Amino acid sequence: MQNTTNIVHVPIHMGHTHYFDYVDSFPKLKEGPTLEENHVINQKILREQLISGQQGLEQNLCLRNCFKLSQKRYIEFCLDRKCGGADFQKAATILGYTKN
Secondary structure, eight states: OOOOOOOOOOOGGGHHHHHHHHHHTOGGGGOSOOHHHHHHHHHHHHHHHHHHTOTTHHHHHHHHHHTTSSSHHHHHHHHHHHSSSOOHHHHHHHHTOSOO
């Protein structure tokens, strides 16, 4: 039994270029905002939320900044000092990092 699939031989130094040309050929991938436009949109949303004074936004920003640290003990120290002694598990649940 013979395999009838199309095989396109591509030189090794052209492999990535060939792959990305193939991916770019899909029309749906080009729709929507670019990464830079998406970043600007998200920053506008956060700015509007901060200006409007939504309930608990400052607390969530504090928790999120603490969770950017690399180790759990650093996160706990940050939560204790900067976020008013917030509990690690409760903060992770508020931010959606743990399942209930």
